Amino acid sequence: MDKPRINAIFQTARNENRTYLMEHEVKSILKEYGIAIPREKVCKDVNESKQFAKSIGFPVVMKIVSPQIIHKSDVGGVKVGIDSKEAVEKAFEGIVFNAKKNVKNTEIIGVSVQEMAKGREVIIGVNKDSQFGHMIMFGLGGIFVEILKDVSFRLTPLEEIDAREMIEEIKAYPLLKGARGEKSVNIGAIEEILIKISNFVEERKEISEMDLNPVIVNENRAVVADARIIL
Amino acid sequence: MEYEKEKIDAIFNPRSVALIGASDKKGKMGHTFMKNLTSGYEGKIYPINPPNGEIMGHKCYKSVLDVPEPIDLAVFVIPARLCPNAMAECAKKGVKAAVVITSGFREAGEEGKKLEAELVKAANGIKIIGPNCFGIYNCNIGLNASMALGTPERGGDVSFLTQSGAYGMAIYTCSMDFGMKFAKIVAHGNKAGIEDWELVRYFGEDPETRVISMFLESVNLGKEFFKEIKKFSLKKPIVATKTGRTQGAARAAASHTAALAGSFIAYETAFKQSGTIFAKNGLELIDIVKGIDWQPLPRGPRIGIVTNSGGTAVELTDLSEEMGLKVPELSKDTQLAIKEKIPSYASAKNPIDMTPIWKKFAELYPLCIDALFKSPDVDIIMPILLQRSALMKDVVEVVRDCIIENQEKNKIKKPVYVCWVTARKGLNNMEILEKANIPCYEWPYRTARTASLIYSYVDFLKRRNISIDSIDKKGMM
Numbered sequence: 001m002d003k004p005r006i007n008a009i010f011q012t013a014r015n016e017n018r019t020y021l022m023e024h025e026v027k028s029i030l031k032e033y034g035i036a037i038p039r040e041k042v043c044k045d046v047n048e049s050k051q052f053a054k055s056i057g058f059p060v061v062m063k064i065v066s067p068q069i070i071h072k073s074d075v076g077g078v079k080v081g082i083d084s085k086e087a088v089e090k091a092f093e094g095i096v097f098n099a100k101k102n103v104k105n106t107e108i109i110g111v112s113v114q115e116m117a118k119g120r121e122v123i124i125g126v127n128k129d130s131q132f133g134h135m136i137m138f139g140l141g142g143i144f145v146e147i148l149k150d151v152s153f154r155l156t157p158l159e160e161i162d163a164r165e166m167i168e169e170i171k172a173y174p175l176l177k178g179a180r181g182e183k184s185v186n187i188g189a190i191e192e193i194l195i196k197i198s199n200f201v202e203e204r205k206e207i208s209e210m211d212l213n214p215v216i217v218n219e220n221r222a223v224v225a226d227a228r229i230i231l
Numbered sequence: 232m233e234y235e236k237e238k239i240d241a242i243f244n245p246r247s248v249a250l251i252g253a254s255d256k257k258g259k260m261g262h263t264f265m266k267n268l269t270s271g272y273e274g275k276i277y278p279i280n281p282p283n284g285e286i287m288g289h290k291c292y293k294s295v296l297d298v299p300e301p302i303d304l305a306v307f308v309i310p311a312r313l314c315p316n317a318m319a320e321c322a323k324k325g326v327k328a329a330v331v332i333t334s335g336f337r338e339a340g341e342e343g344k345k346l347e348a349e350l351v352k353a354a355n356g357i358k359i360i361g362p363n364c365f366g367i368y369n370c371n372i373g374l375n376a377s378m379a380l381g382t383p384e385r386g387g388d389v390s391f392l393t394q395s396g397a398y399g400m401a402i403y404t405c406s407m408d409f410g411m412k413f414a415k416i417v418a419h420g421n422k423a424g425i426e427d428w429e430l431v432r433y434f435g436e437d438p439e440t441r442v443i444s445m446f447l448e449s450v451n452l453g454k455e456f457f458k459e460i461k462k463f464s465l466k467k468p469i470v471a472t473k474t475g476r477t478q479g480a481a482r483a484a485a486s487h488t489a490a491l492a493g494s495f496i497a498y499e500t501a502f503k504q505s506g507t508i509f510a511k512n513g514l515e516l517i518d519i520v521k522g523i524d525w526q527p528l529p530r531g532p533r534i535g536i537v538t539n540s541g542g543t544a545v546e547l548t549d550l551s552e553e554m555g556l557k558v559p560e561l562s563k564d565t566q567l568a569i570k571e572k573i574p575s576y577a578s579a580k581n582p583i584d585m586t587p588i589w590k591k592f593a594e595l596y597p598l599c600i601d602a603l604f605k606s607p608d609v610d611i612i613m614p615i616l617l618q619r620s621a622l623m624k625d626v627v628e629v630v631r632d633c634i635i636e637n638q639e640k641n642k643i644k645k646p647v648y649v650c651w652v653t654a655r656k657g658l659n660n661m662e663i664l665e666k667a668n669i670p671c672y673e674w675p676y677r678t679a680r681t682a683s684l685i686y687s688y689v690d691f692l693k694r695r696n697i698s699i700d701s702i703d704k705k706g707m708m
Binding site: 133135153155161 | 450452457496497498499500504694695
């Protein structure tokens, strides 16, 4: 693990007076911890985007990369299901336009082009309790967490049994195991991410919040499609 | 954050106790404490009070510094503003620990906060329980350094930590009413000089404590606390209740002990993840502690019910199964053996309903309970004693004897939780069972709830491959 590299990422944010890390920064940290992320690249222009999309294959997801923008969807900075070079060009221009329009003084580093993972969405969150320290949350993405509040919690440090039990505990667990003729997702892969995130935040007390949303999981693997860290 | 076992030992096993503010005037706190200290404790007692020569047969001193022998523990019942100086004298004397009963410290505003800081500074390392607390007990050595009158009974193995003085003492007193015995009790008030995790560890390592129970409003140093409850729940049952869940309650709690609140979900998670049984309120706490301390742990979730009232048994079954336990149908053999003895219209499926043939209660209850003990189909036995069956002394006595025989003589490791439904005149009979350490729970809800919470602990242990036998020494009589 490249600890100095990770330290540098935190230091850069502090130097720039940012209280959060950008998606690509978090993903490079996750990579160091052996957590799977989609193939992706921060592209500076349309051509680079087209080339990269072609190399990883369609469809792709494209997202704005800017130190000022943390809620990318809210400002029209995310486009999914992009399935051709023409669509890449249109998306790139649209995303940059929206960013400039909706956010004052944005510094645009580029547009991230990412492979579009397929599978069920789950959410892994971390927050810091004033008494008990870091607490990890797990649930299925979308309405399951947001509306139904079908979530489970565990305090760090997590043991393997904690990771397993917190997944089994949620009401929607049968969906992960494969309900209505569908196959089970790779639950072990989710467990692994939970443990690794637990290890990570235990080493980084300065993290106050962390959000892996969504983590896309299918029968083979679990991939963190989007992530952010708040210091 | 060092763990200072010796100093905590000085709180519960002091060789000598100084009572600062002792008095011979009835009604004064110093008088109550003197009475309590002299009621059973066999170590040296030094009343500290300037004017008196002798109180209750013990020589009085002006200051701890005048006492010729060493003092392990000092109990403070003097006004708050006088405490820091007296504490400084204790530090000079080499006192190891102090219980500061007096209020008017951090819970009382800015001035009080300052006073508390002064107190801690003056202590210079003395382990403080309090200030603003009810006191402590070590029942097994007859030590009562608390506000509540009475010599505690010896022979208990449940230790109790409470953040509430009055409610904590109510919990303690009411449980004693039902025959609960305790080992050590501590109401630690403002927690100025001791943290929750230290007391958890102390009780965890204490061979005289077999069950740890806690009534909490808040916890300091949550991470350390979590570490200790996680560690020790694998060695002995821990039961806790935490108040301050709602906004209104959090306000009430904050003014009471001026603590920094963590989120309630974090507490709930800490209890669940560590295997600590989370009682929703003080009454549940007593019920669970009683069941866990008096009876073996259930090895499984299957309940066998014996009853003289069908309706009550249905309610008990409903509640038990809703709470995650099972009331399985008994095997054909077990049913046959019972069916021979009960009326033809009665049921032996489970619940075993003998119907209200009260003339045969004394014969049928022990027979059915015995059958459940011997049946491989059940792990938990719940006899329902309702109205007549509870009011007939001879029935209660044979029920008791049957249970004792199966648990002590036959060494069958199955807990019995009696579901008791009758008017208050039956309480004398309930005492017959409770004196034999057979817990009685009034009405089906409390019976089912207690059993399900106790079983949740067993389930936690099973999932971690911890042997129930290793924890349940009562089951290995």
